[in-house]
Amino acid sequence: MIAAIIASFMAPGANQFQYPSLARIIFWHLPCAIISVIFHLRCGYFAYKYLQNKNDSNEIKMSLSMEMASLMASLTMITGMLFSRVQWGAWWQWDARQTSYLMLLFLFTASLTLQAGLSNSNSRGRILASYNIATLPIGLFLVFVYPRLTQVMQNSFHPSQTIQQGLFDKNYTFTLLFVGSTIFITCYKLFSLKYRVLLFEKEKEENATRNLEPYSSNTTSTHMVRPVSLSEKN
Amino acid sequence: MNVLFALLYKEFLCELKNKQGIISSFLFTFFLVFIISYSMAHLNISNNLVASLLLLLILFLSLTLMPRIITIEKERGTFFFLQKLAPIENTYMAKTAYSTILNTISLLCSTFAFHVFLNSNIQNWMYTGLVLFLICLNFSAVIIFTSLISINLNSSWIYSCVLSLPLLIPQIIYSLQLLTAILIDRYDSVFWQNLLGIIGFTILSILLFPILIRTIYRVD
Incomplete structure (x- = not known):
C-alpha cells in the first residue's frame, strides 16, 4: 500500500487540467469505483447462492460484500467531490456520474439499513438476499445506463471514454493498474479477514446454543442429578 | 390464474364495501393538486416544474396509500388467512394490480385537474x-414488494x-422525463427511449419480485 501511495505521487501531473498535480487522484478514484461495482456484483452472486443452498457462509459473504461496496462507493464519492471542487470549482456539479454514484450510495445505504434492522430471525438471510438481488439491476442501471442516456450525457463534464479511446499516458496506465490492484488486494484481504472473524463468531454462537440444548429441549435425559449440600466441597 | 382473479375480485369487493381507498386517494390527490395550483396560479412556471410537482404527487400518493393496502390486511388479521388460502406471489400480483388500477384512475383525474388549473399543454x-x-x-410493484418485506419483519410502513x-x-428518472415530454407535447426519440426504459423496468419488476416474495415467505 505504501508503494502504491509513493507510485501515485511519482506520476507526472496531467497538463490539460487546471491543477495538473491533482489529476493524480484518478489512481484512487477510478479503482474505488470499479471495485465497488465488483463487490456489488459479488453481493448479488452470494445472495443468489444463499437462496439456493441456505448456507450461512454465503449470507456472511453477501453482507460483507455489500459493506465493502458501500465503503468503496463512499471513497469514490469523496475523491470525486474533491476533484470537482478543485478542477470545476464546486463540490457538487449535478454531473451524471456524480449523481448516479450518489444514488448508488443511497441504494447501498438502504441495504445496510435493512441489514442492521434485521434481528437474527429465520427469514433474515432470505429477506436480505432478496433485497440485494432486487438492488442489483438498479445498481447496474445507475453505473452503466444512466450516465449514457442521451439527455443526461449532454450535460456531463465527466471524462468517460478516456480508457476506451487509449488517451492515457503509459505512465498513467501502469500506475493506475498498480494502485488499482493494490487497493483490490487490500480490500480482498480485509474481506477475507472479517469473513473469518464472523464465521468464527457464528460457530461459537452455534456451539453455545448446542451446549444448552440438552437441558432446554431434551427432558428425558439419561444423566442422574444428585442433590449436593452446599457445605460438601471436595 | 383463477386464484389471482379471485383475489383481485375480493380486493374490489372490499373496496366497494368500505370505499376507504377510493375516497382517501381521490381526496388526497385533489387536495394536493388544488393547493399546488393555488400557490402557483399567478406565477409563470415552467413545464419541468409542473412535471416535477406531478411526480412528487405520484410519490406522495404511492408512498402513503400503497403500503396501507397491505398493512390493513395485517391489522385486521386477514393476512394470515390470505397466506393460508393463496400462494403469496398471487397475493402480491393481485395487490399490485389493484393498487395500479386505483392509482392510475386517481392520477388521471388529478392530471386533468392540473391541466385545467394550470393550463398545461397536454x-x-x-x-x-x-x-x-x-x-x-412500476411504483406499485416496488412498494407492494417492500411492504410485504416490512410486514414479514413486523415493522411499520415507514420502513x-x-x-x-x-x-x-x-423509475423516478424515467418518469420525470416522460411527464415533461407529455406536458410539452413532444414525442421524439428521447420519449420513446424513456418509454422503453420504463417498460423494461416494469417487465423486470413483474418477473423478479414475485419470485423473491415467494422465497421470503417460503416455510422450510
Whole structure:
C-alpha cells in the first residue's frame, strides 16, 4: 500500500487540467469505483447462492460484500467531490456520474439499513438476499445506463471514454493498474479477514446454543442429578 | 390464474364495501393538486416544474396509500388467512394490480385537474394514460414488494418507504422525463427511449419480485 501511495505521487501531473498535480487522484478514484461495482456484483452472486443452498457462509459473504461496496462507493464519492471542487470549482456539479454514484450510495445505504434492522430471525438471510438481488439491476442501471442516456450525457463534464479511446499516458496506465490492484488486494484481504472473524463468531454462537440444548429441549435425559449440600466441597 | 382473479375480485369487493381507498386517494390527490395550483396560479412556471410537482404527487400518493393496502390486511388479521388460502406471489400480483388500477384512475383525474388549473399543454391523453399507467404499475410493484418485506419483519410502513425509494430511482428518472415530454407535447426519440426504459423496468419488476416474495415467505 505504501508503494502504491509513493507510485501515485511519482506520476507526472496531467497538463490539460487546471491543477495538473491533482489529476493524480484518478489512481484512487477510478479503482474505488470499479471495485465497488465488483463487490456489488459479488453481493448479488452470494445472495443468489444463499437462496439456493441456505448456507450461512454465503449470507456472511453477501453482507460483507455489500459493506465493502458501500465503503468503496463512499471513497469514490469523496475523491470525486474533491476533484470537482478543485478542477470545476464546486463540490457538487449535478454531473451524471456524480449523481448516479450518489444514488448508488443511497441504494447501498438502504441495504445496510435493512441489514442492521434485521434481528437474527429465520427469514433474515432470505429477506436480505432478496433485497440485494432486487438492488442489483438498479445498481447496474445507475453505473452503466444512466450516465449514457442521451439527455443526461449532454450535460456531463465527466471524462468517460478516456480508457476506451487509449488517451492515457503509459505512465498513467501502469500506475493506475498498480494502485488499482493494490487497493483490490487490500480490500480482498480485509474481506477475507472479517469473513473469518464472523464465521468464527457464528460457530461459537452455534456451539453455545448446542451446549444448552440438552437441558432446554431434551427432558428425558439419561444423566442422574444428585442433590449436593452446599457445605460438601471436595 | 383463477386464484389471482379471485383475489383481485375480493380486493374490489372490499373496496366497494368500505370505499376507504377510493375516497382517501381521490381526496388526497385533489387536495394536493388544488393547493399546488393555488400557490402557483399567478406565477409563470415552467413545464419541468409542473412535471416535477406531478411526480412528487405520484410519490406522495404511492408512498402513503400503497403500503396501507397491505398493512390493513395485517391489522385486521386477514393476512394470515390470505397466506393460508393463496400462494403469496398471487397475493402480491393481485395487490399490485389493484393498487395500479386505483392509482392510475386517481392520477388521471388529478392530471386533468392540473391541466385545467394550470393550463398545461397536454394534447395526447392516450399517451398520458399509458405513461401514468406504467408509472403506477412500476411504483406499485416496488412498494407492494417492500411492504410485504416490512410486514414479514413486523415493522411499520415507514420502513417500507425507506426500502422503496432507492429501488424507485430509475423509475423516478424515467418518469420525470416522460411527464415533461407529455406536458410539452413532444414525442421524439428521447420519449420513446424513456418509454422503453420504463417498460423494461416494469417487465423486470413483474418477473423478479414475485419470485423473491415467494422465497421470503417460503416455510422450510
